[in-house]
Amino acid sequence: MSKHPCLNDMNPGQSAHVIKLNSSGSIRRRLLDLGLTEHTQIQCVGKSPSGDPAAFLIRGAVIAIRAIDGKDILVDL
Amino acid sequence: MEYKKAANDKLIAIAGNPNVGKSTLFNNLTGKNQHTGNWPGKTVTSATGYFQTALHSYILVDIPGTYSLMAHSPEEEAARNFLCFGKADAAIVVCDATCLERNLNLVLQTMELVPRVLVCVNLMDEAKRRHIQIDLANLSENLDVPVIGTTARDKKSLYEFTETLDQFIDSRKQSPLCPVTYAPPLESALAILEPLLHKKAHGALPARWLALRLLDTDSELEKEITTYLGQNLSSDPAVCQALSEAWSLLAAAHIQREEMQDLITTGLIRRAEQIYRCSVQEDREYARKNDQKLDRFLTDRRSGYPVMLLLLAFVFWLTITGANYPSRLLSHILFSIQDLLTRLFYLMNAPAWLHDVLVLGAYRVLAWVVSVMLPPMAIFFPLFTLLEDSGYLPRIAYNLDHVFCRCHSCGKQALTMCMGFGCNAAGVTGCRIIDSPRERLIAILTNSFVPCNGRFPTLTALITMFFAGSALGLLSSIGSALLLTGVVLLGVLMTFLTSWLLSRTVLKGIPSSFTLELPPYRKPQVGKVLLRSIFDRTLFVLGRAACAAAPAGILIWSMANIHLGSSSLLSLCAGFLDPVAAWFGLDGVILMAFILGFPANEIVIPIMLMAYLEESVLTEPGSLLALRELLVSHGWTRLTAACTMIFSLLHWPCSTTLLTIHRETGSLKWTFLSFLLPTAAGLILCFLVANIARIFL
Numbered sequence: 001m002s003k004h005p006c007l008n009d010m011n012p013g014q015s016a017h018v019i020k021l022n023s024s025g026s027i028r029r030r031l032l033d034l035g036l037t038e039h040t041q042i043q044c045v046g047k048s049p050s051g052d053p054a055a056f057l058i059r060g061a062v063i064a065i066r067a068i069d070g071k072d073i074l075v076d077l
Numbered sequence: 078m079e080y081k082k083a084a085n086d087k088l089i090a091i092a093g094n095p096n097v098g099k100s101t102l103f104n105n106l107t108g109k110n111q112h113t114g115n116w117p118g119k120t121v122t123s124a125t126g127y128f129q130t131a132l133h134s135y136i137l138v139d140i141p142g143t144y145s146l147m148a149h150s151p152e153e154e155a156a157r158n159f160l161c162f163g164k165a166d167a168a169i170v171v172c173d174a175t176c177l178e179r180n181l182n183l184v185l186q187t188m189e190l191v192p193r194v195l196v197c198v199n200l201m202d203e204a205k206r207r208h209i210q211i212d213l214a215n216l217s218e219n220l221d222v223p224v225i226g227t228t229a230r231d232k233k234s235l236y237e238f239t240e241t242l243d244q245f246i247d248s249r250k251q252s253p254l255c256p257v258t259y260a261p262p263l264e265s266a267l268a269i270l271e272p273l274l275h276k277k278a279h280g281a282l283p284a285r286w287l288a289l290r291l292l293d294t295d296s297e298l299e300k301e302i303t304t305y306l307g308q309n310l311s312s313d314p315a316v317c318q319a320l321s322e323a324w325s326l327l328a329a330a331h332i333q334r335e336e337m338q339d340l341i342t343t344g345l346i347r348r349a350e351q352i353y354r355c356s357v358q359e360d361r362e363y364a365r366k367n368d369q370k371l372d373r374f375l376t377d378r379r380s381g382y383p384v385m386l387l388l389l390a391f392v393f394w395l396t397i398t399g400a401n402y403p404s405r406l407l408s409h410i411l412f413s414i415q416d417l418l419t420r421l422f423y424l425m426n427a428p429a430w431l432h433d434v435l436v437l438g439a440y441r442v443l444a445w446v447v448s449v450m451l452p453p454m455a456i457f458f459p460l461f462t463l464l465e466d467s468g469y470l471p472r473i474a475y476n477l478d479h480v481f482c483r484c485h486s487c488g489k490q491a492l493t494m495c496m497g498f499g500c501n502a503a504g505v506t507g508c509r510i511i512d513s514p515r516e517r518l519i520a521i522l523t524n525s526f527v528p529c530n531g532r533f534p535t536l537t538a539l540i541t542m543f544f545a546g547s548a549l550g551l552l553s554s555i556g557s558a559l560l561l562t563g564v565v566l567l568g569v570l571m572t573f574l575t576s577w578l579l580s581r582t583v584l585k586g587i588p589s590s591f592t593l594e595l596p597p598y599r600k601p602q603v604g605k606v607l608l609r610s611i612f613d614r615t616l617f618v619l620g621r622a623a624c625a626a627a628p629a630g631i632l633i634w635s636m637a638n639i640h641l642g643s644s645s646l647l648s649l650c651a652g653f654l655d656p657v658a659a660w661f662g663l664d665g666v667i668l669m670a671f672i673l674g675f676p677a678n679e680i681v682i683p684i685m686l687m688a689y690l691e692e693s694v695l696t697e698p699g700s701l702l703a704l705r706e707l708l709v710s711h712g713w714t715r716l717t718a719a720c721t722m723i724f725s726l727l728h729w730p731c732s733t734t735l736l737t738i739h740r741e742t743g744s745l746k747w748t749f750l751s752f753l754l755p756t757a758a759g760l761i762l763c764f765l766v767a768n769i770a771r772i773f774l
Contacts, residue, residue: 026149026512027590032342033145034592035179035349045365046372049381050479053488055372055595059350060176060361062368062595064475066482069590 005077007056007070010044016075017041023072031073035059042075086127087135087246090160092187093171094180095142096596098199100124102171102229103139106239123159132243138163144179146186147295147338150512154297160190161282162305167193167246174204174211174226175364175597177357181349184220188256189286194222195245197238201226203599207364209357216356222252230602254283259344262330266292266323273319274310281306291320292327293337368597375469381476386562388469392460393565394558397537400452401554408448415440438634439627445683446626447619453534454615461499462610466601470495474593484573485580485588487516490523494572497527500618501730502737504529509741513589519576521738522751525730526572526758528565530618531678535725536564538682542705543718568726571758583750621733622679629673629680630687637691647688661760662720662767664712671724676732681725716770720763727759 004019018040023031036042036058043057053064065073093099103109107126124139140159141152160168168191172180177198188194196216204211217224225241228234258264270288278287282302290298291311303309310316324334332340374380415436422432464470470492478488489511497504504524511517528536540560545553580586636647644652651665658668666688674681686704689711708717729752730738739748 023590025590027592029147029149029338030144030590030592032339032346033147033182035182035346037339037343037346040346045369046376047378048376048475048478049378050476051378052482053475053478053591053593055376055475057361057365059178060359060364061179062365062597064478064488064591064593064595066478066591068588069592 004074007042007044007065007073007075008054008067009077010042010054010056010075012044012046012054014077015041015043016077018073019076020074021072022074023069027069027072031069034061034063036073083134085134087133087166088164089135089137089242090163090165090168090191091137091139091171092156092160092168092183093142094144094173094176094183095594097142097171097173097180098229099139099142099171102197102199102227102235102238103137105229105232105235106135107137123155130239130243133246135242138165143183145183146190147293147342150509152509157298158301160187162301165191167191167195169195169197169242171197171199171229174198174200175207175209177211178349178353181352182345185256185345185348188220188222188252189254189289190283192251192254192283193245194252195242196220196222196224198224198226199229201234202228202231203597207359207597209359209364212356212358216352219352219355220252220256230605255285257344257348260340262327262332263292263340263344266326269323269326270316270319273315277308277310277313277316278306289341291316292323293341294334365597371598372472372595375472376476385473385476386566388464389565390558390562392457392464393537393561394554395460396453396457396533397541397557397561398554399456400534400537401541403452403455404448407451408444411444411448415444433638434631434634438630438632440630442626442630442633442680442683442687443623445686446622446679449538449682450531450534450622450679451615451619453537454530454618455611457530457533458499458610458614459607461495462606462614463601463603465495466599466606468596468598471593471595475595478591478593480573481576482588482591484576485586486519486576487511487513487588487591488593489591490516490520490572490576493520493524494527494569497524497529499530499614501525501527501529501734505734505737505741513586515580515584515586516589518742518747519579519584521741522579522747522754523572523575525734525751525755526568526575526727528568528726529678529731529734531622531731532681532725533561535678535682536561536722538701538704539718539722539725540564542701542708543713543715564722564726567723571727571755575754575758618679622677625677626680626683629676629684632673633684633687633691637688645691647691651688660767661724661763662716662770663724663763664717666711667717667721667724671728674731675729678725678731716767716774719770720767723763723766724759727755727762729756 010016018036018038020038021028021031021036040058045055045057045062047054048064053066054070055062055064091099091103103124103126107128109124109126123141126137126139128135128137138159140156143153143156145153146157146160159165168187170184170187172184184196198211198213211226213224213226223241223245225238227238259267267285267288270291271284274287275284278284287310290302299311311320375384418436418440419432422436473495474488474491477491481488481490492510493504493507496507501524504527505521508517508520508524511520537557540557544560545557633647636650637645639646641649651669654665654668658664666685670681670684670688673684686707689707735748735752738751739745742748
């Protein structure tokens with residue numbers, strides 16, 4: 001079984017599409033509200049000074065997401 | 078709650094994503110001054126305002142910004158409940174033109190719920206600057222509701238808006254209640270439920286929306302709906318029957334209950350994307366070019382933290398340097414007015430005690446408060462508002478989130494701390510932007526570790542008097558600013574420490590999930606910021622301080638003049654507190670000033686001076702050098718000043734803040750803890766500093 005890369009594997013400047021959202025509970029709802037459904041294009045636009053959280057361009061808005069939540073968002077990098 | 082003043086007033090809800098300019102629109106229409114700032118979550122409570130056009134009178138309700146109506150947090154729930162049950166005549170959904178795709182999700186959700194929707198695409202000027210082209214006519218056609226483009230910051234663009242609003246209200250055209258076509262199995266399920274629910278709800282709520290909510294089981298909302306309709310839909314046998322039919326239909330298409338939420342959201346998002354593709358042309362790389370450059374600098378691994386500290390120190394430096402001269406001028410003017418007042422009382426043959434109580438008591442403390450507090454506030458508030466307007470504050474939260482995460486709390490706490498710089502009560506209310514109740518409590522309990530505006534001037538005055546040294550000009554002011562930055566960093570450190578401690582003891586838990594929007598940078602409107610922050614914030618805060626200062630002045634004067642035996646009440650009290658205060662490097666007068674300063678921190682220094690002045694006279698009012706002499710003659714040393722500064726940073730929150738904490742937490746226990754934590758921290762630190770210093774000095 002091939003393991004897909006997740007949001008945390010993206011470097012600033014890289015773009016990818018969301019393959020699967022494994023998050024659950026309130027964070028899942030929040031991410032869906034922000035438009036992070038499957039097939040959505042997502043671009044990493046930067047990392048905070050400590051490396052976590054990182055900022056992603058999602059449907060025109062820049063959203064900071066922590067690595068602990070990013071690991072549940074699989075992408076086709 | 079009743080909003081309307083007259084029967085034909087139109088009740089309009091202003092909805093929208095966070096930070097799209099709802100409050101700016103609201104303010105410019107109603108002439109009210111709801112505070113605005115470039116960061117998500119600024120509006121935490123609904124505000125109501127009134128305005129009139131040629132044709133109608135409107136009641137506007139500015140509801141908190143939300144990404145969605147499927148509520149997660151209390152204010153999102155408030156927003157949704159107002160749209161559902163607030164009986165508004167119409168809803169205006171305000172969108173951010175620079176981020177229309179995401180905003181359309183809320184537009185579609187609102188259209189499913191409210192039969193009369195007007196879409197207002199705001200920030201058209203920003204979109205233009207970013208070369209984003211929006212075809213408003215096409216958007217209106219696709220959504221089948223009226224759409225208007227605005228620049229809410231520019232009042233002129235609002236004439237067209239009010240015209241459109243009047244036309245919209247008069248047209249009586251209903252907007253479509255099914256703006257989204259969902260996946261076929263869901264649509265067939267809806268087809269079973271809709272006609273039945275239409276009959277059951279008697280049109281009080283849209284049937285399609287009700288059907289969607291029944292399928293996407295949300296027990297909280299269901300309770301609200303039951304109360305509103307006066308009947309429990311899901312216990313109605315016919316509805317139950319239809320629901321199970323719908324579910325078996327969905328099951329046949331392999332759709333589970335847990336997937337319902339995804340299915341509905343995906344439907345909405347897809348439709349939003351479609352409409353966006355038809356109506357908007359932009360190059361996202363180009364649109365974000367400048368933001369990207371700034372972010373690379375302001376949130377960079379190397380420059381991120383230093384820039385943050387330098388900015389903080391720079392703001393303090395400007396405040397200290399700029400406040401110096403006007404402070405002296407003000408005190409000269411105010412104290413010459415005191416002489417005039419004295420002459421006036423003398424001419425009127427007023428009794429001496431009346432003159433003393435009112436002029437030497439109330440007026441003099443008031444004059445102190447104004448001359449010591451007004452200039453730094455009038456500089457700090459506008460500077461802070463500029464930072465807020467530009468969109469830098471969310472970047473601070475972004476930079477610091479990692480540390481907060483380590484403390485098992487939320488990065489948004491950095492935003493509430495920033496608000497605390499203005500006023501801790503405002504900071505505590507602002508904690509509503511934090512979703513997790515545990516993390517919100519931590520943020521509330523630690524907010525007063527950040528010195529509010531009432532405490533800044535105390536700190537700067539003490540630094541200038543005792544630590545900046547005799548070095549003249551630039552060097553001394555830079556030194557003062559750096560010291561003040563150090564004091565503030567101590568407060569920040571204590572915030573981290575206390576948050577860490579709380580999340581390992583009484584508020585145990587792991588950090589919850591976290592998403593934070595980093596809004597585009599906007600050019601602050603300098604002129605407006607200056608005006609607004611002086612009139613709204615500075616004068617408001619000063620007014621509150623003055624209200625506390627006058628009675629405190631009378632009290633202090635009375636205490637100094639009521640004698641028990643041979644000594645005044647004041648010296649008795651101070652003498653009583655003296656031995657306790659001495660442990661902590663303070664003296665009785667200082668401690669008493671902090672106790673009397675409970676209603677407002679601004680009056681602490683003036684009370685101290687008043688108390689000392691009862692026994693001495695000030696040679697030159699307004700000069701810090703003369704003040705320093707006065708303090709030194711009462712036994713002050715650098716150590717006293719250091720301990721007073723620590724205690725000013727770390728002591729009980731003022732009464733307004735405590736009341737706010739009680740309102741926000743609804744619990745005496747937490748309010749008490751919020752009193753105890755900084756007080757204990759301050760006493761321990763003062764005790765350590767005073768006693769260690771005594772050993773070495």
